[in-house]
Amino acid sequence: MRFLLHLFLASAIALVVGLMLTYMAVERGRLFGVVRSGEWSAWPQAGRFDADPYTRAKLTRTGEIPLGAGEGLAFTTATDAEGAPLDPRCEYRVAGRTPAARLWTLTVYNTEGQLVETQLGRTGFSSREVVRRPDGSFEIVLSPQARPGNWIQTVPQGRLMLALRVYDTPLTTGADFTDLTLPHVVRERCP
Amino acid sequence: MRRSAVDRQRETLLWILGGLVMAGIVHIVSVILLPSVATRDTFATISAFGPEGQFNPVPTPRPGSQPLVMLDPNMRYAVCHFSIDEEPLRIEIAIPAPYWSLALYSRGGINFFSVNNRAAEKRALDLRLMTPLQSARLKESPIVDLDKLVLVDAPVVEGFALIRAFVGQPQDEAAIVSAMAASGCAPFELPERAPPPVKTVEPLPQPKPRR
Numbered sequence: 001m002r003f004l005l006h007l008f009l010a011s012a013i014a015l016v017v018g019l020m021l022t023y024m025a026v027e028r029g030r031l032f033g034v035v036r037s038g039e040w041s042a043w044p045q046a047g048r049f050d051a052d053p054y055t056r057a058k059l060t061r062t063g064e065i066p067l068g069a070g071e072g073l074a075f076t077t078a079t080d081a082e083g084a085p086l087d088p089r090c091e092y093r094v095a096g097r098t099p100a101a102r103l104w105t106l107t108v109y110n111t112e113g114q115l116v117e118t119q120l121g122r123t124g125f126s127s128r129e130v131v132r133r134p135d136g137s138f139e140i141v142l143s144p145q146a147r148p149g150n151w152i153q154t155v156p157q158g159r160l161m162l163a164l165r166v167y168d169t170p171l172t173t174g175a176d177f178t179d180l181t182l183p184h185v186v187r188e189r190c191p
Numbered sequence: 192m193r194r195s196a197v198d199r200q201r202e203t204l205l206w207i208l209g210g211l212v213m214a215g216i217v218h219i220v221s222v223i224l225l226p227s228v229a230t231r232d233t234f235a236t237i238s239a240f241g242p243e244g245q246f247n248p249v250p251t252p253r254p255g256s257q258p259l260v261m262l263d264p265n266m267r268y269a270v271c272h273f274s275i276d277e278e279p280l281r282i283e284i285a286i287p288a289p290y291w292s293l294a295l296y297s298r299g300g301i302n303f304f305s306v307n308n309r310a311a312e313k314r315a316l317d318l319r320l321m322t323p324l325q326s327a328r329l330k331e332s333p334i335v336d337l338d339k340l341v342l343v344d345a346p347v348v349e350g351f352a353l354i355r356a357f358v359g360q361p362q363d364e365a366a367i368v369s370a371m372a373a374s375g376c377a378p379f380e381l382p383e384r385a386p387p388p389v390k391t392v393e394p395l396p397q398p399k400p401r402r
Binding site: 011017048069070102123 | 300
């Protein structure tokens with residue numbers, strides 16, 4: 001009887017702890033190979049065939065088709081520069097510069113990775129269409145109300161996630177990640 | 192004989208430790224097995240876009256209708272699923288877009304090759320995707336001009352190729368999309384194996400007939 005109790009206890013620990021670790025690693029965070037810079041995180045491992053098993057598990061789980069190393073790199077964030085979740089009722093300013101790249105795009109998703117329907121149909125900006133300051137930096141405003149300049153309309157529902165994709169960048173071909181230049185997501189005002 | 196309470200505690204502790212070790216094994220096995228039990232089948236979705244042997248356009252990602260997860264709405268996509276089990280694959284791309292790229296993935300969506308239009312350094316890309324065996328056969332053929340080709344040894348026999356193309360100006364979109372659909376993604380025939388070199392057998396020196 002005592003033996004059976006012990007066996008049950010050990011099996012329960014093995015299953016619960018083991019599967020919980022897997023859930024935490026795969027579903028919640030990208031524990032391995034993630035590059036963080038400020039509020040942004042990128043995942044250069046995802047574009048490699050020798051990616052670790054966690055990366056493989058995560059990729060097949062989400063169904064996401066990652067950018068290959070020869071194509072570029074995607075940075076995502078679900079928080080502002082202070083670490084607070086992105087609330088579509090608030091106004092945010094995404095300002096600064098991007099890493100060296102031939103092309104970049106900034107896209108607004110919800111936290112499930114889906115594009116959100118807006119009245120104007122704009123879901124983001126690309127480096128070809130964004131209006132820059134004289135020094136070459138840019139500023140994009142996310143707000144439910146119309147704003148002058150580079151404006152993306154947000155719809156007050158759920159939470160937001162931003163993806164900054166840099167295409168054809170030296171970052172994926174050996175340049176180091178220590179001096180990343182990325183724009184900051186700053187909360188301006190909330191209702 | 193009754194065992195002491197300390198012994199009993201120690202025994203339970205050992206069982207807990209054993210459980211934790213097993214937890215590590217459960218974790219490793221589940222991470223490795225997860226891809227094979229994944230609920231989303233990207234490959235099935237991709238195969239549904241059209242037949243094998245050509246690039247099939249992926250519907251433009253828009254709010255409410257996203258053919259695949261986390262696509263860039265600034266890009267136009269075309270996908271070709273392939274199997275190089277029997278014949279190698281030839282991919283030819285020439286797209287009048289400011290940026291385009293090609294990426295090759297295994298069935299499970301793991302990337303094994305990618306190139307963009309600047310790295311290709313030419314207006315057109317001519318790529319041959321082969322198993323190591325097919326690759327060896329192509330390289331031993333003297334007929335093929337290998338310098339003009341991008342040769343890729345595939346680590347898998349089944350997978351898909353994805354073209355991403357950036358549309359800078361809306362008026363260019365029609366030309367870009369039709370160039371994507373016209374891109375080649377079809378099996379090609381390996382050159383015939385060169386005939387084995389004819390063995391020339393030196394005649395044995397005949398002993399001179401005695402006079």
